[in-house]
Each structure stands twice: as C-alpha cells, then as structure tokens.
Amino acid sequence: MQRTARNTFCILFLVKKNDVRKSGLATIMVRLTINGEQAQFSCRLSIDPALWDIRTKRVIGNDQYSEAVNRQLDTIRKDIQQHYIRLSESLQYVSVHRLRQAFLATGEETLLSYQFREQVKIYRSKAGRNICTATANIYKLTLDRLFEFMELKYKVRDIHIQKIDLWFLEKFYLFLRKKYRCSNNTAIKYMKRFASVMNFAQKTGLIQVNPFNLFRFHIEKKEPVYLTEEELKSVTEKEFITRRLNTVRDAFVFSSYTGLSFSDIKALKLSDILKDESKDKSEYRYRLRICRTKTNTISYIPLLDKPLRLIEKYTGVRLSEIETKPRIKIEKAKDINNRSIFPLKSNQNTNEYLKEIAELCNINKRISFHSGRHSFASLITLEEGVPIETISRMLGHSNIQTTQIYARVTPKKLFEDMDKLIEATQDLVLIL
Numbered sequence: 001m002q003r004t005a006r007n008t009f010c011i012l013f014l015v016k017k018n019d020v021r022k023s024g025l026a027t028i029m030v031r032l033t034i035n036g037e038q039a040q041f042s043c044r045l046s047i048d049p050a051l052w053d054i055r056t057k058r059v060i061g062n063d064q065y066s067e068a069v070n071r072q073l074d075t076i077r078k079d080i081q082q083h084y085i086r087l088s089e090s091l092q093y094v095s096v097h098r099l100r101q102a103f104l105a106t107g108e109e110t111l112l113s114y115q116f117r118e119q120v121k122i123y124r125s126k127a128g129r130n131i132c133t134a135t136a137n138i139y140k141l142t143l144d145r146l147f148e149f150m151e152l153k154y155k156v157r158d159i160h161i162q163k164i165d166l167w168f169l170e171k172f173y174l175f176l177r178k179k180y181r182c183s184n185n186t187a188i189k190y191m192k193r194f195a196s197v198m199n200f201a202q203k204t205g206l207i208q209v210n211p212f213n214l215f216r217f218h219i220e221k222k223e224p225v226y227l228t229e230e231e232l233k234s235v236t237e238k239e240f241i242t243r244r245l246n247t248v249r250d251a252f253v254f255s256s257y258t259g260l261s262f263s264d265i266k267a268l269k270l271s272d273i274l275k276d277e278s279k280d281k282s283e284y285r286y287r288l289r290i291c292r293t294k295t296n297t298i299s300y301i302p303l304l305d306k307p308l309r310l311i312e313k314y315t316g317v318r319l320s321e322i323e324t325k326p327r328i329k330i331e332k333a334k335d336i337n338n339r340s341i342f343p344l345k346s347n348q349n350t351n352e353y354l355k356e357i358a359e360l361c362n363i364n365k366r367i368s369f370h371s372g373r374h375s376f377a378s379l380i381t382l383e384e385g386v387p388i389e390t391i392s393r394m395l396g397h398s399n400i401q402t403t404q405i406y407a408r409v410t411p412k413k414l415f416e417d418m419d420k421l422i423e424a425t426q427d428l429v430l431i432l
Helices: 064-090 096-103 112-126 133-153 166-179 184-203 229-237 243-258 262-266 305-315 347-360 370-382 388-395 400-406 411-431
Strands: 009-015 026-034 037-047 273-277 284-291 298-302
Touching: 009 064, 026 064, 026 096, 037 064, 037 096, 064 096, 112 133, 112 184, 133 166, 133 184, 166 184, 229 243, 229 370, 243 262, 243 305, 243 347, 243 370, 262 347, 298 388
Parallel strands: none
Antiparallel strands: 009 026, 026 037, 273 284, 284 298
C-alpha cells in the first residue's frame, strides 16, 4: 500500500533578542513552517527578553502581565490553526505566505486599496498578452469611484475588506447610478470589476465570506444600436463647420465600413494596410491586417472604396504607392508608416461629439462609436449575404455567439429572405 505524504505544520514563537528597543523591550515573532517553507512576522507583542523561556516559548512568571501575554499567545496559536484548517478544506495546497495573509486580517494587505492596486499590477503585467492596457486602467477608475463613495458615505478613505458587506455593495451600486448617472449595465460592469478583487481575496484566504455571493448581477438586454443605410449616408455626406466633428465623423464612417473598434482605429497605421494583386493582375485590392487590441486576435478586413478614400485623405498618400510589403517609399515622411491615421482623443470625448453629429443629422438614436461595429455587422456585411462566420473573423471575435449579438437581422434583410421564401414556395406549388 502506497503511503501519502503528510503535511508538516508548525507554529513557533521567538523573541528578537538582537533587536531590543530603547525601552528595553523586544518583539515576539511568529514563525510558521509548512513542509519546510517558512514565513516570519510580528505578533504585535513586546516583552523584556529576560522574561522569555526559550524551552517553553512562553513568558516566565505568574504575575498578571505574564499571564495576559501568554493568553494572547495561546489565542494567536489557536487563530492560526483555525485559518490553516479552513484553508486546507478549500485549497489543495496551503503555503505559509497564504496562511500569513489569512491571519493578518488587519494588515495593509487587507485594505481595499491594496488589493485593487495588486490586481492592477497583475493586469498591467499581462497587458499585451492576455488583456489590453485599457482594461487594466479601468480597474484604477473603479478604485477612484470607490474612494469617492467611501469619503461621501462613510467619511473614510479606505476600508478593510472584511468589513465590506452586502449593504456596502448595494449602496455603491446606487452611488454609481445617481452620482454618475450610469445605466444599470454600466454600473454592473463596475461591480464585476469590484467582485473580481474580492474573489481573489477569498481565494487567498483573506476573507471567509464573500459578500458578492449575495449580490445580484442583473444585466438588462438591450438591442444594439446601428445606423440604417439612409442614416449612414446622411452622416457620410454631411459637412460640419468644425474640424473635430468632421474628424470624428470620418473615423465613425471608417468603423462602419471595417468593423474596427475605437482603440483599433486610434492605433491604426499605414503599415497595417496590405496590397494584393487581383487574379488578372490588372488591378490591386487592399485589406487591413489588424491585431485586435482587446482579444489579441488577427483580423483581415477588405477595404472598400469609402475607407480607402478616408485613408488617403488623412495620410496624404496615394494607396497605389504602397508596395506588396506593408511599407511605402516616401523620403519626405519616413515615419508615416508608424503614425496613427486618425487624430482621435479619448473615447468619451468622441462619443460626446457623436451625439452632436446625430442631432445635426436628425438621427433620433443614442449612437456611440461602438454603433459603427454594429452597423458594419448588420448593414454592410449581413445584408449583403456575408456568412456570419466570416463576419466573426473580421470583427476579431473568439466566440461566434458574440457576433450574433452584433449581427442583428435588419428589416431589409428580413423582407428579402421572406421574398425568397415566397418565391421558393410558389415554385414548389407549380412543380406539384
């Protein structure tokens, strides 16, 4: 019979006799050992080193002070043992560092701000591989909202995560809805980022009960907003007085014909354009090769006439000058290949300008830059009979179910499909 290895767990108290303070007292330390791995920390108790019994690891004497310190040491030992048992029941392996974190419930690592910042560090270290930098930055924004909420409601700047309960979560949700007028779905996104921090704290043993287990994440289903063919034409042909509106309009139109998101268009460069020869080699076709910022997937998107003209407008380069390789030979602009094509500011400012554009074009819809992707999926591609699998690849989705949210069947497409069904039914009747 094969024997399973037993975990070795030991709690040891010792006094730092080589670090005696001016008061003559030295700190009592706790040394944890699990399978040979050690972690040492202060138990926030100090005594005269002469009163410490090295053999029994206790304070010598029967006076009230000695008995009080020994009782506290017994309590500390019992608390650590309980944390170890609880972690052993929920985790396959308990490290000394995880046990130390679980015990030091009032330390800096249990502050909400500390946990958020650690989470941001983790996300930033993964930026460019698993998530984009913008996703990491949004955690900082969530923490800023929490700071503001705690100062307003609790008159504190920070809080220990053990003190966060369901009431705290519900009040923060209402704060986001009222103070910043967030929609339910936007507020829920904040709460999910908050929940990921608390979930990590629970996994590392810092909290026993996660209040988010009782919080209801309700997402309201909303129809994606896209422009009709007439509305997109109205936006495309409208000339605005200010340069900022014209720039935002052009970038939005480019998104509507390529399906690129705001971050991808903001980072778009001339070097992202590839030139292909047609079969008869009489003309060239152009396409984009984009590494999606959000999903880190490669998308190939054919460039239609309108986005081609916009690229030439903002770069001042004729696309016929682009070689087969994604580089161009222009002596006067050596860095043109690596310069962003569209001079856009933040996504928030861009969406504010789009509201002005919609109003000036008499479009009674709450459009955002993301509406360009919906328009591309629903209007430019789906209505033209492009398979949804192809649309999914062009949008850079890793899951086709995500594409189905974007690519809603438009009334025009519905009527065309119904006409085809009627014609097919009539032909079947004639055959019979």
